[in-house]
Every structure is written in C-alpha cells, then in structure tokens.
Amino acid sequence: MTERAPEQTLAEQAPSSYECRACGYVYDPTKGDSNRNVPGGTLYKDLPDDWRCPVCSAPKIQFINIGAVNAPSGFQENLTYGLGVNRMTPAQKNLLIFSALGLGFLFFLSLYGLN
Numbered sequence: 001m002t003e004r005a006p007e008q009t010l011a012e013q014a015p016s017s018y019e020c021r022a023c024g025y026v027y028d029p030t031k032g033d034s035n036r037n038v039p040g041g042t043l044y045k046d047l048p049d050d051w052r053c054p055v056c057s058a059p060k061i062q063f064i065n066i067g068a069v070n071a072p073s074g075f076q077e078n079l080t081y082g083l084g085v086n087r088m089t090p091a092q093k094n095l096l097i098f099s100a101l102g103l104g105f106l107f108f109l110s111l112y113g114l115n
C-alpha cells in the first residue's frame, strides 16, 4: 500500500499564499483583500496587475509563493478517506488523525524556516 505524505497533498490542493518580500504581509487567497474589494477565493494569479500590497503598496512582482498556509478546516480528515481507515478502530483513527495534524504543523513550521 502506498501512502502519500499529507503535506504533499496539502500543497497540491490548497491554493498558494503569497508573501510580500518588502513587509511580510501574506496574501491569503481564501480571504482575499477586503481593503481593495478582492473577494475571498481570488487566487493570487487572478489579482489585477495593478494590485499592490495593502500594507506597504509594493507591486505584485514583490510577492513570492509561500505555498498553502491555510488548508480548509476538516481537510486533514478528508485525506484519510480511501486509505483503508474504515477498517480501523476509533482509537486507531484518532491516532492517525492526530499524526496527520502533527505532520501538518511541522510542515507549517518548515515554511517559516524557508524565509
């Protein structure tokens, strides 16, 4: 049985956030930018070319892809479907879920380490 690492799946499926290299502001595509009437769910690549950092007004080109930092809630549990968890006891399921959450947390920490 082959298992994919949870952090790989998160990076593949959740939209990427972008960080302003000038001030550290992070554009979260799930939230959008209320200051400039950008609705939640707008991907960074779909932002208008004249969009600027709401904090320091840096142009779009100053932003770097920092990957998915806010996976939708409940996503970790959905991940386990199809991996044979239906045959597991509730205790085993809990262990698996907490392990996945722990891996996800480590992944978030590793993102900060990249900066």
Ligand SMILES: [Zn+2]
Pocket (backbone or CB within 6 Å): 020, 021, 022, 023, 024, 025, 053, 054, 055, 056, 057, 058
């Ligand atoms: Zn900025």
